[in-house]
Amino acid sequence: MYDVAIIGAGVSGCAVAWKLSKYKLKVCVIDKETDVCEGTSKGNTGVVNAGHDPKPGTLAAKYNAEGAEWIFAHADELGIECKNNGFLIVCTDKDNKEDLIALYERGITNKVRGLEIVDREEALRLEPNIADDVVCALRIDAGGTLSPWTLVTGYAEIAAENGVEFRLGEKVENIKKCECGYVITTSKDVINTKYVVNAAGVYADEIHNMVSEQKLHIRPRKGQYCILDKVKPGFVTRTIGPLPSKMGKGIVVSPTIHGNLLIGPTALDMDDKEDLSVTQDGINTLIAATQNLVKGIPYHTVITQYAGLRAEEDRHDFILGEVEDAPGFIDCAGIKSPGLTCSPLIAAHIRDVLNDIYPLEEKESYVTTRKPIKLFKNCTPEEQKQLLKENPAYGRIICRCETITEGDIINAIRRPVGATTMDGIKRRVRAGMGRCQGGFCSPRVMEILARETGQDPESICKNLPDSRLIVSKNKEDI
Numbered sequence: 222m223y224d225v226a227i228i229g230a231g232v233s234g235c236a237v238a239w240k241l242s243k244y245k246l247k248v249c250v251i252d253k254e255t256d257v258c259e260g261t262s263k264g265n266t267g268v269v270n271a272g273h274d275p276k277p278g279t280l281a282a283k284y285n286a287e288g289a290e291w292i293f294a295h296a297d298e299l300g301i302e303c304k305n306n307g308f309l310i311v312c313t314d315k316d317n318k319e320d321l322i323a324l325y326e327r328g329i330t331n332k333v334r335g336l337e338i339v340d341r342e343e344a345l346r347l348e349p350n351i352a353d354d355v356v357c358a359l360r361i362d363a364g365g366t367l368s369p370w371t372l373v374t375g376y377a378e379i380a381a382e383n384g385v386e387f388r389l390g391e392k393v394e395n396i397k398k399c400e401c402g403y404v405i406t407t408s409k410d411v412i413n414t415k416y417v418v419n420a421a422g423v424y425a426d427e428i429h430n431m432v433s434e435q436k437l438h439i440r441p442r443k444g445q446y447c448i449l450d451k452v453k454p455g456f457v458t459r460t461i462g463p464l465p466s467k468m469g470k471g472i473v474v475s476p477t478i479h480g481n482l483l484i485g486p487t488a489l490d491m492d493d494k495e496d497l498s499v500t501q502d503g504i505n506t507l508i509a510a511t512q513n514l515v516k517g518i519p520y521h522t523v524i525t526q527y528a529g530l531r532a533e534e535d536r537h538d539f540i541l542g543e544v545e546d547a548p549g550f551i552d553c554a555g556i557k558s559p560g561l562t563c564s565p566l567i568a569a570h571i572r573d574v575l576n577d578i579y580p581l582e583e584k585e586s587y588v589t590t591r592k593p594i595k596l597f598k599n600c601t602p603e604e605q606k607q608l609l610k611e612n613p614a615y616g617r618i619i620c621r622c623e624t625i626t627e628g629d630i631i632n633a634i635r636r637p638v639g640a641t642t643m644d645g646i647k648r649r650v651r652a653g654m655g656r657c658q659g660g661f662c663s664p665r666v667m668e669i670l671a672r673e674t675g676q677d678p679e680s681i682c683k684n685l686p687d688s689r690l691i692v693s694k695n696k697e698d699i
Contacts, residue, residue, distance in 0.1 A: 229420035231262035235376035240568035242383035253392035258373040264529020270559035271364030273328035280539040284566040299375035300593030303367035310359040335362020370648035381637035382588040425554035441530040444486025445503035450522040472510040531557040620662040622655020
């Protein structure tokens, strides 16, 4: 019997697990995917939103600005990579400057720091490559960029160190109320728990609707992105975006925390919650939109494209709290942008909801910090010598594009909630994220994964259980 079962191992579910792991609770996290951060949380912009866009009075507005400041203040504690490089929201000669002023005023209402409307001359000084038809802009000092996968794994690793159990590869098939709480039937087991936290992303409505007559409806909104190679360092120094629309913050041009250039996302409402396809129409939309923001973007250096799905609930805000007709069932649903930025405060909100139902007691001792994944290439010469002494595998380069060593990959596998798939390795240490996108290093990464996890090489997957990279042998071993 668990005290709390969290459904969903994305940023919200892992953040709640992290927050609850300091209390005397038996907690598990259930997810149908084979790793944390395999759903909505893996396919996003990697931006710490400043808080200028959410509608005042919403939960998104309440938690955004504070969430951004919290992340920068606690980055070392979580062992995450982030940079407070801010935003520039541009207004072109086709836009209405009054809308930019309204956005500025909304940011002030939402308590966002460092807001200033600047003319074209100042905007050019800040970002020399802005488009020619930009006439003014809103400079925002708050917010910035981060590695979203590092944030999720940071939450998950601390939670696991504190005793939270991660039940990955288990799909929730049914939930029923019982006398002592809830019975969750998964694809592998039957789980009894006193309380449930529903953090299932685009599937949170389906999980909610298993226990409540007050139905939720989530429609996935697909956003497509392109990642460009690291050929123009400093081409833009902050996230450059348009005036927001009813479909979101719009398509932006942003430097990533690792030195690439990102453009996206598009916004297209879908019916299929598994459709992560990338289309030529989507790429054309990205190119057309970003030409109005920045000139000279080297589109020919695109190294990969991807898509993510946002959980767009009909009420267009976070849904946080105990379900009225399902006591002990707590929703953490409708978490779209700026959910990543708000995640520490969302977790605190869910903790407070649970505490009102079931008073919590802190453990006498618990882990509060995560040792970051420090790659061999980023270590000092003295640190590199020590790592080589401890494990000579740090001297063997596996991924040439990103200079990732065998020791780095082994570390990613052996950590709490360690990687078991190719994408799991990629998100933790970037092996396969460079110019060749794994064309060179994939076979060696597969060998290391098979050796370290005891899997047969033919069973190694990209991400999903049926996404095997080796489907058969072309000849028998001699």
